[in-house]
Amino acid sequence: MKIDLKQVEEAAKTLYIRACKLLPPDIKTGFARLDKGETDATAKSVLGTMIKNITVAEANDNLLCQDTGIPIYNVTIGRGVDVDGYALKQAIATGCARATKEHPLRSSVVHPVTRKNEHTSCGRLVPVINIDFIPDDATLSIEMIPKGSGSENNSWLKMAIPADGIEAVKTFVVDCVLDAGGKTCPPTIVGVGVGGTADLCVHLSKVAATRPLGTACEDPEGAKLEAELTKAVNMLGVGPQGLGGDSTSFAVHVETAATHITMNPVAVNMQCHSARRARATWTPKGLDYGY
Amino acid sequence: MHYDFNMPITDAQARSLRVNDTVTLNGTLFGIRDATQIHMFDRGRKTRFDMNGHAVVHTAPNVRWVGETPDTPSGYESVCIGTTTSARMERFTRPLMEQYGVRIVIGKGGLFAASQSAFSDLGGVYLAIIGGAAALETTWVEQIEEVDLDDLNPESLWKFRVKGFGPLRVAMDSHGGNLYTEVNKAAQGKRAAALASLGVKAN
Numbered sequence: 001m002k003i004d005l006k007q008v009e010e011a012a013k014t015l016y017i018r019a020c021k022l023l024p025p026d027i028k029t030g031f032a033r034l035d036k037g038e039t040d041a042t043a044k045s046v047l048g049t050m051i052k053n054i055t056v057a058e059a060n061d062n063l064l065c066q067d068t069g070i071p072i073y074n075v076t077i078g079r080g081v082d083v084d085g086y087a088l089k090q091a092i093a094t095g096c097a098r099a100t101k102e103h104p105l106r107s108s109v110v111h112p113v114t115r116k117n118e119h120t121s122c123g124r125l126v127p128v129i130n131i132d133f134i135p136d137d138a139t140l141s142i143e144m145i146p147k148g149s150g151s152e153n154n155s156w157l158k159m160a161i162p163a164d165g166i167e168a169v170k171t172f173v174v175d176c177v178l179d180a181g182g183k184t185c186p187p188t189i190v191g192v193g194v195g196g197t198a199d200l201c202v203h204l205s206k207v208a209a210t211r212p213l214g215t216a217c218e219d220p221e222g223a224k225l226e227a228e229l230t231k232a233v234n235m236l237g238v239g240p241q242g243l244g245g246d247s248t249s250f251a252v253h254v255e256t257a258a259t260h261i262t263m264n265p266v267a268v269n270m271q272c273h274s275a276r277r278a279r280a281t282w283t284p285k286g287l288d289y290g291y
Numbered sequence: 292m293h294y295d296f297n298m299p300i301t302d303a304q305a306r307s308l309r310v311n312d313t314v315t316l317n318g319t320l321f322g323i324r325d326a327t328q329i330h331m332f333d334r335g336r337k338t339r340f341d342m343n344g345h346a347v348v349h350t351a352p353n354v355r356w357v358g359e360t361p362d363t364p365s366g367y368e369s370v371c372i373g374t375t376t377s378a379r380m381e382r383f384t385r386p387l388m389e390q391y392g393v394r395i396v397i398g399k400g401g402l403f404a405a406s407q408s409a410f411s412d413l414g415g416v417y418l419a420i421i422g423g424a425a426a427l428e429t430t431w432v433e434q435i436e437e438v439d440l441d442d443l444n445p446e447s448l449w450k451f452r453v454k455g456f457g458p459l460r461v462a463m464d465s466h467g468g469n470l471y472t473e474v475n476k477a478a479q480g481k482r483a484a485a486l487a488s489l490g491v492k493a494n
Contacts, residue, residue: 042460046421049424049427050423050424052424053423053424053426056426056430062371063353063370063373063425063426064425065371065423065424066351066353066373066425067375068353103370105370106351106353106354106445107445108351108445117444117445148423149375149376150375150400153376153379171486174486175482178475178478178482181400181401181471181474181478182400182474183378183400184400185400185423228489232486233485235481235485236485237477237481238475239474241399241400241419241422242401242475243419243462244470244473
């Protein structure tokens with residue numbers, strides 16, 4: 001399957017705008033579930049405002065949140081896809097810059113030293129483009145995530161040691177949720193990376209934080225941790241916006257990787273309640289937009 | 292208790308507010324952000340705006356340049372205006388109040404002890420807005436009237452005209468009331484039980 005790069009550029013633009021405006025159905029379902037179970041009056045009113053905002057964004061064709069985030073594009077390439085990988089990355093960056101200029105969107109991206117904003121949402125190594133390969137014959141998929149800074153600023157890595165056991169991982173997650181309080185715009189999806197190297201562990205925490213609600217970790221040990229931790233962090237009473245209540249997190253998601261005999265790394269990355277994603281999928285039938 | 296304010300407000304009005312009261316703002320509201328305040332308080336820049344008795348919201352909006360017209364006197368039309376996490380701007384609350392007479396800070400996630408004492412000493416409050424509800428917040432902003440320090444765009448100093456901006460909850464008041472410390476203290480108190488549910492003994 002040959003990929004038209006002009007179409008990729010157009011899709012990269014559409015995805016950024018679409019992700020900023022339409023919340024995926026699994027997150028909407030998550031809101032309905034939290035709203036139903038919430039017992040605190042303030043929290044109930046905060047959740048009500050968040051739910052109303054989703055409707056207003058759709059009705060006014062507007063962005064859900066002013067934070068256009070750091071643009072992340074996750075590309076998965078099937079075995080039968082014929083594409084120039086370098087040109088694909090360029091097409092994505094061009095589409096990202098065009099979304100920023102043409103919609104327009106706030107460019108939230110600056111140089112880390114000079115703090116200069118190019119007003120394109122692009123810069124050195126940004127947009128972040130992650131590329132992976134899948135066994136399916138003829139599928140190219142690009143997922144776009146505008147990762148907001150309120151939640152991204154709440155990211156942690158701890159290189160625990162084997163003698164601390166899995167208890168260190170569990171304690172760390174609970175303490176990160178306490179530390180984040182209302183700063184991370186709860187209710188959150190708490191992404192947890194367990195194992196790997198330092199950088200892989202942090203990457204996995206991001207994968208976990210941006211995974212759709214209702215999905216489980218492929219590793220049964222990870223899935224078990226997810227269930228326990230989801231219950232535990234929602235016992236804390238941080239609540240929506242940190243103003244108290246039952247609804248601290250939609251879920252805790254865990255991703256695992258094998259690690260070294262001397263290592264026990266754990267990373268936490270938070271996703272705020274504006275858990276935005278959009279996806280474009282190319283198959284021989286054509287291009288489809290979804291989540 | 293609910294209050295409708297036409298901005299600016301007086302010292303007495305600011306001090307009358309208590310945690311869990313709600314406030315709706317009308318008239319002028321200033322948008323301010325990290326870079327704006329770094330330049331104003333660390334790099335000696337000044338604004339021409341009179342912020343005495345006014346409110347600031349922690350924001351950097353999405354805007355569209357359309358040129359100066361009677362409907363868009365600043366040249367900017369709003370696209371999406373929402374509120375960012377306040378915690379990063381903690382050290383600017385006191386200079387905003389002391390040097391510019393600001394009475395109300397609007398943000399999400401709360402501020403800390405230095406801001407709390409500034410609110411007590413100088414008569415001010417923190418109003419919690421719902422972060423991430425920017426599409427809704429945008430409908431409360433009628434116009435971007437003026438802009439200053441615009442070389443910092445989008446972190447310029449924005450002067451908005453708002454109508455029915457709220458209701459917003461008083462989360463920190465001038466009498467030492469602070470919803471966030473109450474919630475955080477209660478949450479810390481539940482840490483041991485949460486860890487016990489995970490089979491971990493709290494230390």
